[in-house]
Amino acid sequence: MADAGSLAAVRELRVEYPNGKSAVDGVTFTMRRGEVAGLLGESGCGKTTLALALAGLLPREARVSGGVEFEGQAIGGRSEAELRALRGSGIGFLFQEPLGAFHPLLNLRRQIIEAVRGRVERGGERAAAEVALEAVGLSAREFGRAWPHQLSGGQLQRAQLAQVMAARPKLVLADEPTAALDAGAEKELLDLLIGAGRGAGILLISHEPELLRRWAGRVMVMYAGRLVESGAAARVLDEPRHPYTAALLACGRPAAEGGRLAEIPGRAPEGRERPVGCAFAPRCPRRMAVCGEREPPAVEGGVEVSCWLDVA
């Protein structure tokens, strides 16, 4: 079970929405203290739902089975007050859209103060907010009293990082935190996230393999609500063993002649239309007879790849 280094554990997690759409379909993994794990997959594969489940933020109508644990305690059974205490100082959430994460009418310092209230010594909230802003390279004098609409996307995302880090979380869920930023701002933000987050476990969610190669120690690849491959970032991204991982990596590289980007034929299954057997089989270039009949073994424990090719 939970060893000393384990920070959060997801076991056989399934999340289904009332419209029949299954977003997460049996995912198991463990986050260790201080590690940077990457979660790779296309949009719609269930990455965000997985992160929301970890933070206990799923909408009420979502049907959840399986377990999510943080520091050895289940998240599912907690009351709203316990969850509130856990969010922020236990689990921080870095959202994709910088402008959407901030109240339009409150200045930045005030919003950071609200986020650290009750999590730092009473009376020290303002100082904590200013320290947090300075830590991400935003002068508290200049930006503390600024409103969100006055900042650039990159600055605002750094401010969001300041807000998250000010509460000193043990686990940071970063959901495509740089999708709205240009390359320069992306590097700046991730440098700060990995640097400032030293000691905190970070789950870095992205659809870009190159970003994870650079920043994550371990990568999990998600397809149609399941993990299909997991392992050290260098191993997964340099020698992919699952055909989906290989296809995803090929998409990022321009083809030799013509310069057109490769793409994966077909589309990912949605909700109830999940095929029998391996979900990727209909699009898989190396499909075998067994792929359409039985599910390959799930990625968990020692198993790194969920593919019949790998079993042989």
Added chain:
Amino acid sequence: MAWFLARRLAHAAALLMAVSAGTFALAELAPGDYFAELRTDPRVDAAAVETLRARYGLDRPPLARYGAWMAAAVRGDLGVSIAYNMPVTELLRPRLGRTLELAGVSWVLSWMAALGLAMAAAMRPGGWVDRGTAWLVSALLVVPELLLAALLVLVAARTGVPRLGGFSLAVAALAPGAAPVLLRHARAALREAAGAPFVEAARARGIGGGRLWAVYIFPAAANPMVSLFGLSFAGLLSGTLVVEAVTGWPGVGPLFLEAIASRDFYVIAAVGLVAAALLAAGNLAADLMLYALDPRIRRPR
């Protein structure tokens, strides 16, 4: 700030001009004038009627009259009432005070009720307060203020509650007439704010309960409501016209209806102008409040 204020003021002035011209034109288009009946009376000399019309300027072309009236109005002279034979401003002043008192009290009461109920409804969507107020709103929306006022007068007369004077009756008819629309808007604004991505983000920071409503949701919902402040006051004012007449509250309403019936020309035009001025003032106040509340308007980048 100066530029913002100048633009809003210019806006208000244009509104005033347009509404006053409209009222003037409508009064002009109505058939006949104050002396129309006199003219059909065989005992009255046609020349005498013409002298009377000339005395009040009614013989001049409409455009010239409008110009002269507006020029005087700018100096605070709204013309003369033919029926009362006294300056319209003097006639209007005490009545306008009473109407504003009535509309103001109804306005405050309707906003208080609407905001309180909308908060309770929005905090538990689908709860009993939410369902109850939805019913109440639908019921009140189909009952016209006039009918409500008439019913109240009837009840007051039957039960013989003498202390329930015209004022409280009028408020009791006006506030429930105005509140449902406000409640609907306020609830919608609150629900929209509660579903905003920054509220989800605040929740992810561990902010919840009363603080989430007080610091995040309510201020965000206040913005769309502020624009309603001025408009709802104007709506209440138009409601007072008939409600005053039914409940016997001596405000502008009875005078205005009487002036329309007798075609007391300058009284009609003046009431239109004053109503437009109040609407413009309400809008201006709402704009200034938005300016104070919303940094995106105050500091665009």
